[in-house]
Amino acid sequence: AQSVAQPEDQVNVAEGNPLTVKCTYSVSGNPYLFWYVQYPNRGLQFLLKYITGDNLVKGSYGFEAEFNKSQTSFHLKKPSALVSDSALYFCAVRDALRGAGKSTFGDGTTLTVKP
Amino acid sequence: GAVVSQHPSRVICKSGTSVKIECRSLDFQATTMFWYRQFPKKSLMLMATSNEGSKATYEQGVEKDKFLINHASLTLSTLTVTSAHPEDSSFYICSARERENYNEQFFGPGTRLTVL
Numbered sequence: 001a002q003s004v005a006q007p008e009d010q011v012n013v014a015e016g017n018p019l020t021v022k023c024t025y026s027v028s029g030n031p032y033l034f035w036y037v038q039y040p041n042r043g044l045q046f047l048l049k050y051i052t053g054d055n056l057v058k059g060s061y062g063f064e065a066e067f068n069k070s071q072t073s074f075h076l077k078k079p080s081a082l083v084s085d086s087a088l089y090f091c092a093v094r095d096a097l098r099g100a101g102k103s104t105f106g107d108g109t110t111l112t113v114k115p
Numbered sequence: 116g117a118v119v120s121q122h123p124s125r126v127i128c129k130s131g132t133s134v135k136i137e138c139r140s141l142d143f144q145a146t147t148m149f150w151y152r153q154f155p156k157k158s159l160m161l162m163a164t165s166n167e168g169s170k171a172t173y174e175q176g177v178e179k180d181k182f183l184i185n186h187a188s189l190t191l192s193t194l195t196v197t198s199a200h201p202e203d204s205s206f207y208i209c210s211a212r213e214r215e216n217y218n219e220q221f222f223g224p225g226t227r228l229t230v231l
Contacts, residue, residue: 032218043121043208043222044159051218088157101147101212102164103220108157 002027004093006106013081014114021076021109023065023091030096033074034103035065038088047089050074061085081113117143119211121223128199129231136194136226138209144189145211149220150182153206165192199230 003026013019025031032051036044048059050067058064065076074091088110092103118141128134138148150162163179165171165186173179181203183195192211196203206227210220 034220036222041206041225041227043119043224044210045222046219049218090159102149102161105159108159110157 002031002093002095002104004091004104004106006089006091006109008109009107010110010112012112012114015083016080019078019081019085019111019113021089021091021111023074023076023106024072025074025091025093026072027093027095031074032094032096032103033065033067034092034094035059035063035074035076036090036092038090038108044090047076081111083113083115086111086113117141117211117213117219117221119145119209119221119223121207121209121226123226124224125227125229127229127231130200131198133195133197134199134228136196136207136209136228138192138194138211138223140190140211140213140221143211143213143221145192146189146214147212148186148192149210149212150184150192150194151208151210153208153225159208162194196228199228201230204228204230 005024034049035047038044048057050057055067063078088108090108091106094103120139122137148165152160162177163171163173171184186192208225210222
């Protein structure tokens with residue numbers, strides 16, 4: 001079985017400050033990891049993914065995430081937050097070999113960036 | 116990137132009626148499509164997975180007779196909520212994956228269903 005935990009329901013940061021949205025995962029095999037962002041009443045937009053290779057992954061809009069195998073984490077980061085980054089963020093995991101190609105999503109973290 | 120559309124974006128219907136939601140991949144062939152339901156508390160629940168030309172695979176607890184899924188072509192999947200009731204009111208999101216890009220899912224913009 002595979003699972004994802006986003007321990008924070010809500011993250012608040014001031015504009016210009018660094019932000020981190022946390023994600024930990026559990027899979028039997030090797031993980032494929034994803035981050036998505038959702039704006040109100042919209043579908044999910046892909047931000048970045050880790051499949052293999054470099055543990056630090058860079059994605060859209062200046063976001064990056066670091067795959068940490070020993071801590072089973074894939075935290076999303078950005079050096080300087082913008083008010084427009086305020087949205088709902090989802091982490092997802094898929095077992096590279098098992099799971100029938102289905103991704104499991106975390107419950108989401110609402111990021112609020114204040115001016 | 117690849118684009119997935121959904122229609123309608125919003126629908127309001129009376130209890131007991133059926134509602135069809137379309138999901139289209141606009142610039143790629145979607146060999147697999149997923150249907151999700153998103154609850155007010157944010158979590159995304161996978162309802163079913165459909166592969167083109169075959170029957171959908173439903174997740175545990177999802178009524179297949181209630182939520183009819185058809186994936187008739189490589190660019191179109193439909194979700195029909197039959198005999199809708201107020202508890203079916205939700206945000207429904209589809210996503211699609213192409214054979215050549217197995218690692219990515221592209222999401223539609225979602226459909227807000229309100230059953231009166």
